[in-house]
Amino acid sequence: MSWFKRGASNDDGTATTPNWTPPEPSTTPTPENKLMFQAFEWHTASTPPAPNETHSRESHWSRLGRILPELAELGVTSVWLPPGCKANNPQGNGYDCYDLWDLGEFDQKWTRSTKWGSRQELSDLVETAQRCGGVELIWDAVLNHKTAGDATDEAWAVEVDREDRRIEISAPRKIEAWLKYDFPGREREGMKYSSLKWRAEHFNGTDWDQRAKKNALYKLIDDPATYPKPNKEQIPIANKPTQGFNRLARFAGTVSNAISDRVAPPRRPGKGWAEDVDKTHGNYDYLIFSNIFYAHPDVQKDVLRWGQWMIQDTGVHGFRLDAAQHFSWNFIRNWITQVQVASRNRYGKDAMIVGEVWAAEVSRQLRWLDFVTPPGSPVLACAFDSPLLYSFSRISEDVRKGSKNADLRTLLSGPGHPDKHALVSVRPHQAVTFVTNHDTQPGQTSFTPVDASLKSLFYAFILLRREGHPCVFWGDLYGTRGKNTEAPACQATVLSSGMPDSLQPQNSTRSLLPSLMLARKLFAYGQQKDYFDSMSCIGWNRSGTHDRPGCVVIMSIGPPSKWTIKKMAAGRPGEKWVDILSEKEGRPEIVIDNKGFGVFACKGRSVSVYVNEQCEGAARFPVPFEHDVYRQ
Numbered sequence: 001m002s003w004f005k006r007g008a009s010n011d012d013g014t015a016t017t018p019n020w021t022p023p024e025p026s027t028t029p030t031p032e033n034k035l036m037f038q039a040f041e042w043h044t045a046s047t048p049p050a051p052n053e054t055h056s057r058e059s060h061w062s063r064l065g066r067i068l069p070e071l072a073e074l075g076v077t078s079v080w081l082p083p084g085c086k087a088n089n090p091q092g093n094g095y096d097c098y099d100l101w102d103l104g105e106f107d108q109k110w111t112r113s114t115k116w117g118s119r120q121e122l123s124d125l126v127e128t129a130q131r132c133g134g135v136e137l138i139w140d141a142v143l144n145h146k147t148a149g150d151a152t153d154e155a156w157a158v159e160v161d162r163e164d165r166r167i168e169i170s171a172p173r174k175i176e177a178w179l180k181y182d183f184p185g186r187e188r189e190g191m192k193y194s195s196l197k198w199r200a201e202h203f204n205g206t207d208w209d210q211r212a213k214k215n216a217l218y219k220l221i222d223d224p225a226t227y228p229k230p231n232k233e234q235i236p237i238a239n240k241p242t243q244g245f246n247r248l249a250r251f252a253g254t255v256s257n258a259i260s261d262r263v264a265p266p267r268r269p270g271k272g273w274a275e276d277v278d279k280t281h282g283n284y285d286y287l288i289f290s291n292i293f294y295a296h297p298d299v300q301k302d303v304l305r306w307g308q309w310m311i312q313d314t315g316v317h318g319f320r321l322d323a324a325q326h327f328s329w330n331f332i333r334n335w336i337t338q339v340q341v342a343s344r345n346r347y348g349k350d351a352m353i354v355g356e357v358w359a360a361e362v363s364r365q366l367r368w369l370d371f372v373t374p375p376g377s378p379v380l381a382c383a384f385d386s387p388l389l390y391s392f393s394r395i396s397e398d399v400r401k402g403s404k405n406a407d408l409r410t411l412l413s414g415p416g417h418p419d420k421h422a423l424v425s426v427r428p429h430q431a432v433t434f435v436t437n438h439d440t441q442p443g444q445t446s447f448t449p450v451d452a453s454l455k456s457l458f459y460a461f462i463l464l465r466r467e468g469h470p471c472v473f474w475g476d477l478y479g480t481r482g483k484n485t486e487a488p489a490c491q492a493t494v495l496s497s498g499m500p501d502s503l504q505p506q507n508s509t510r511s512l513l514p515s516l517m518l519a520r521k522l523f524a525y526g527q528q529k530d531y532f533d534s535m536s537c538i539g540w541n542r543s544g545t546h547d548r549p550g551c552v553v554i555m556s557i558g559p560p561s562k563w564t565i566k567k568m569a570a571g572r573p574g575e576k577w578v579d580i581l582s583e584k585e586g587r588p589e590i591v592i593d594n595k596g597f598g599v600f601a602c603k604g605r606s607v608s609v610y611v612n613e614q615c616e617g618a619a620r621f622p623v624p625f626e627h628d629v630y631r632q
Contacts, residue, residue: 434471
């Protein structure tokens with residue numbers, strides 16, 4: 001079905017010399033596009049089974065099992081599950097991880113099930129995913145920290161500065177922290193799955209001293225008598241800006257607050273922060289709760305076994321690594337190696353591993369990606385493309401404020417600096433692209449504003465282009481709950497054919513997101529040519545392959561009342577192409593001219609997706625969809 005091999009053309013329709021090699025004819029079926037779905041938002045409702053029951057219709061695992069067939073029909077090939085390990089309270093989302101080995105099986109922390117459901121319900125979900133064409137389940141692995149220890153344990157510690165964690169601001173002393181993990185629920189069953197009971201020796205940081213009733217950032221260290229005392233430059237309240245840190249002196253201007261202006265102090269011998277982590281705050285090993293010490297051999301052994309167990313016994317297919325830049329990158333590399341061995345043994349293929357690496361600079365993401373890739377391995381980890389998200393937000397805010405700087409052409413290149421490039425433009429095969437997630441939704445600490453009227457444009461950008469592995473957010477498909485409730489995203493007005501605008505029904509809308517997802521499954525194939533020739537309007541075409549059709553996409557951030565047109569190569573002369581995002585009655589349609597070009601149009605603040613009217617699947621649009629997931 002590919003028409004792109006005729007060659008590219010200029011915007012005026014004149015032929016140009018192709019800068020690519022036409023593909024050889026093939027009879028090999030073109031694989032279906034991959035699409036990840038994040039199957040939760042921060043306030044997802046779930047009623048897990050009662051302690052004496054194994055199933056609940058209102059649990060999240062059960063609900064996912066019911067909606068999974070419809071998601072697969074839209075093109076979802078993998079589902080990112082929330083962290084379903086035992087949390088520190090029955091309604092904990094799992095990022096407050098207590099026991100990795102308890103997936104809703106043991107009576108501990110006042111519950112047997114997790115918020116998301118029971119172990120039996122999780123097993124049922126694994127079976128349902130297999131029946132839905134082999135949808136892969138990606139587990140959110142919280143490996144950076146633990147919380148809610150069963151008892152306190154003594155440990156030597158020093159307080160460190162929160163802005164530069166390399167700087168010690170107190171003398172060593174013993175603290176009492178909640179670092180004893182006995183796992184009584186598993187203990188009653190003979191420490192099923194893992195015999196390791198965690199103690200202070202298995203952690204290197206925490207934020208609460210029970211004895212002093214004090215919140216601070218504590219670095220856990222070895223007994224000071226075991227190792228030489230730290231260099232004098234590590235003593236707090238030093239006289240030079242490159243030594244220590246005097247909190248009072250900052251107000252007198254005698255100490256620089258800029259971390260980059262300080263010389264890193266000598267490292268205290270023995271136990272301390274991991275060095276192979278992100279360098280924000282001087283050392284970003286510590287994030288929250290009780291920080292896991294990955295230099296300890298028992299910790300390494302236990303967490304390596306857990307990754308293999310999740311693949312081999314539980315039946316998940318891959319992992320999202322929470323807080324991936326905050327714990328030992330060397331350990332992550334070894335962990336990925338072991339997980340891939342387990343995946344090849346069970347599934348005959350490699351597992352998907354995607355890291356949460358928050359960074360506005362693509363170089364920081366590349367450092368993590370290159371570090372954690374096993375030497376000589378063709379298997380590459382991925383990362384969520386946060387630089388692209390920040391470009392979405394930047395342009396969204398420019399449009400909202402009426403700024404003349406709003407420029408769709410900078411979505412990939414960023415705001416004028418090479419380090420602001422989107423990851424997908426540098427490493428397309430390692431970029432998981434997204435528009436919103438549970439961390440960036442309204443009300444969260446990492447809230448990243450993206451105007452609701454522009455989300456359909458940005459979703460089209462990640463779903464219908466050749467590069468990247470897109471991820472659709474639960475809250476954008478089904479809406480969110482909580483104090484900052486949002487309706488499903490990508491809303492478009494439904495217009496009745498032949499009726500004047502003044503008589504159109506008010507507030508009649510539908511979400512374009514299900515249609516965009518299905519469009520990726522059916523039409524986003526083949527070579528790609530960009531038409532990034534205007535600040536307010538860009539477009540591209542996909543040529544299709546020998547067995548799958550292509551499409552043309554045009555989007556505009558201009559005024560909603562203004563139509564924009566763009567001449568692009570598409571199809572063969574005489575073909576009729578229609579906008580599948582519009583209503584069937586009165587939808588825009590164009591006829592391809594004798595040079596293989598069409599003049600495609602879209603309204604301001606919107607996106608249009610054109611396909612050959614005769615393509616198989618074109619009649620399925622617009623896509624009907626039940627967005628009230630809690631009624632299903």
